[in-house]
Amino acid sequence: MKVCVLTEPGTYELQDVPIPKIKNNEVLLRVLTSGVCVNDVRDFKGSKWSLPRIGGHEYCGVVEKIGDDVDVDEIHIGDHAIPYIVDDCGVCPECKHHHENICSNFTKGTTYYNPDGFSGFKGFSEYVAVPARHLYIYPKETPDDEAAFTEPLACVINSIQRSQIKMGDDVVVIGGGVMGMLHVLCAKKQGARVIVSEPDNARRAFAQKLGADIVIDSMASDPVKQIRDITHGHGADVVEDTTALPAVAEQALEMTAKGGMCNFFSSIHPNEPIQIDAGRIHSQEIRVTGTENGTIETFARAIDCIAKGIIDVKPLIEKVYPYTQVQEALEFASRPDTYKVMLEFSK
Structure with a gap:
């Protein structure tokens, strides 16, 4: 089969490797x-994970073969399916407390470091072996490029x-990229008034097209003041920071209202400490959290x-x-003005 291999930062190659042999439970x-995720772009530019690497964790596929121990009443050859990408161990305290998305052992496997072969999630391949317990079946009439979301x-x-x-x-919602726009779509479904903070004109216009009620240019003036003016001094009930910048994380906390919630959705690059007003968090009962991965x-x-x-x-x-x-796809996805780029393997 063909696989797309990141051999060094900035260089992908097509290579031939054997089709994976599945285990009885796969x-x-x-x-x-x-x-193509922003993490694939970071790997493309150079990350700490081992090379050679086969990226791609946002993928959908067709069930071609079933292991001997797989329940054939639930999974059938020809099903269209999505894999849960967090290889949760089921043993660590996080898994036992239903926090499998932050499993302590997830990053210890060959997905991240593999001294003897390919690292990566393997979605940039023609075939992938997946544990049956990680599979989700979706309707065949759902377009594949949408299912890959x-x-x-x-x-x-x-x-x-x-x-x-x-x-x-x-x-x-701070940031008008793919994940920011998905936050816009979802927050609107919750019945919220959605305000998008984004410096790019085109992205602000696109956010409004997708349903954002108000957009602000975070570079035009102090974004914290802009949010407080819009909310009559109250601040935002919920702030979703989808950017990777430490300075923006500080602003996200500052624009959160009394009793509000500030969520750091994105990983931070570079992951530098930020200044916070701990007294305000205490006295105004501001909740600060983060979210990592999707859950089962x-x-x-x-x-x-x-x-x-x-x-x-x-x-x-x-x-x-x-x-x-x-x-070409990774070079295009690396541009700051693009949304979701996808690789098509088969129909």
């Missing part, structure tokens, strides 16, 4: 479409649920939202490349 997926949408639904958005809330539940909810047309992800698809053009 299924073999033939990949249909795989989304399951993983990013699952992450955002986890964020939305943890943020406890209520009808009538003012919700600030939010993956299921994401598939439902896409398959049922509750969340329309189509406007976020910027361009679909054949997998043979993986180098």
